[in-house]
Amino acid sequence: MQEKKRKIVIPSQLLGDIKSKNAGKGTFVENGKIYSEILGVLNEGGRYIDVIPLKGRYDPSIGDLIIGVVEEALGSGWLVDINASSPALLHQNEVPWRVDFGDTERYLNHGDSIMAKILSIDESKKLQITLNDRNLYKLKGGHIINFEPSIYRRIMGKKYSMIEIIQKYTRCRIKVGKNGRIWVDGDADGIEKVEKVISKIECETVSFGLTNRVEELLKKGAKDVR
């Protein structure tokens, strides 16, 4: 919220010269000039020119907390859909349980959702995730809502202000994965509200004072707030 107006750039738009700025994320360099490679919001605060994507697949990076859905149980691990361009592998050594070979289906099965962390990414973008940490676990019950991974920061808000507001007014348990998935548990009314708020944030990504407007929206419907 530093600059007053957020500038939208489109692929192949000229952003600057390599002599004056460094090319950051979402850009490419050709003949000494920096161009945008994606549709996004221009960010040239520091020494780097970055383009923050508006849409698109989740781009994994090591250490991200993500919500995955198990696709398939293999002999010695699981294939997990994490909304990236390819599924991630969860090896049996990376879970908190002792799993015998071929016994993977007893612990996680097709359709189960997990809160996991990205463990490693190799050169060909093969992904490994892990459940071996506190705050990582299998998610039981609840409801999963999808959103554009690029608006993760807006959903969390400044110092988690947005997500705290949503939690306060809907009285749901909410977990947000960086990969564009939110897990909500609570009464049907609350879940519906969360869904409404998320789609509002999605529609108004490129605007200011969103947190206040979301609070107003939630206040209207709320009866007993603690």
Add this chain to the structure above:
Amino acid sequence: MKSDIDLIDSNGKRLDGRGAEDLRPIKIEAGVLHRADGSCYLEWGNNKILVAVYGPREAIPRHSQNPLRAIVNARYNMAAFSVDDRKRPGPDRRSREISKVISEALEKVIILEQFPRAAIDVNIEVLDAEAGTRCAGLTAAGVALADAGIPMIDIPVSCAAGKIGGHVVVDLGKEEDNFGDADLPIGVSPRTGEIILLQMDGHLTVDEFNTAFDMAVKGCHKVSEIQKKTILDKYQPSSEGK
């Protein structure tokens, strides 16, 4: 095929009143489908085209995966009701050829190395056809890919030129395509001017080819401006709330 009608009159006006260098009216809209990752609806004259982009996602079947880069599956399909006589549905020789050339054109602009083993699906649906659907399809695919947030070095654009009644003109209409002497659809990457698609049907002399080529490139740049404006307008903050 020859006919008695004059495709171009002595004043250089064509059947629909356009001059030699005028394009048909173009209307583009981005992000029209909710379930697709990116989409575009395009009207170019009486062509109506809907494009949906999915991915990048895991390429299936597995043997089609490339461990170094993503693959692009463009699928050009004409609706049964898109032409005068009912078109038999399903892929035929013509639409498979167009799918292939459009896939190859898109491979040149998408940064495929970022998504190894993945596939990007581009579905081009021709709802209403009036000559120049492959150009319209590629143009719409470019907007849909940008809308899907897929990294590209350029937004591809395409336009045709041709020869009717002895004159070289840009963007052939239906009668001009059916009764004209030649048709030259080209696709370019407008930032670099690189050619990503070039086909020709009919006969042109070298000089005529060069004029037609230049005219088509000029047409491409005009269309490119409309494309860019469409995408910017859709996502500019002024259009939504405060």
